[in-house]
Ligand SMILES: [Zn+2]
């Protein structure tokens with residue numbers, strides 16, 4: 001399924017929710033926001049998550065894809081960053 005979400009790259013949380021911009025005041029700032037609004041995958045702070053988000057996309061599928069892509073990217077970056085000797 002396309003709507004399978006990977007755990008949060010920052011806190012490892014799996015309590016992810018899909019938020020519509022309609023629930024935010026910022027909504028009006030989204031140009032061309034339609035009836036469905038823009039959606040973002042969010043690491044649910046109310047469930048102990050860190051609140052990071054995928055950013056807003058026009059469709060759920062795009063938001064999910066972006067979240068999963070980010071997940072991969074962040075993990076890759078973390079691995080690269082694992083330098084030890086600073087002395
Ligand atoms: Zn909106």
Ligand SMILES: [Zn+2]
Pocket residue numbers: 008009010011012013043049050051052
């Ligand atoms: Zn998180």
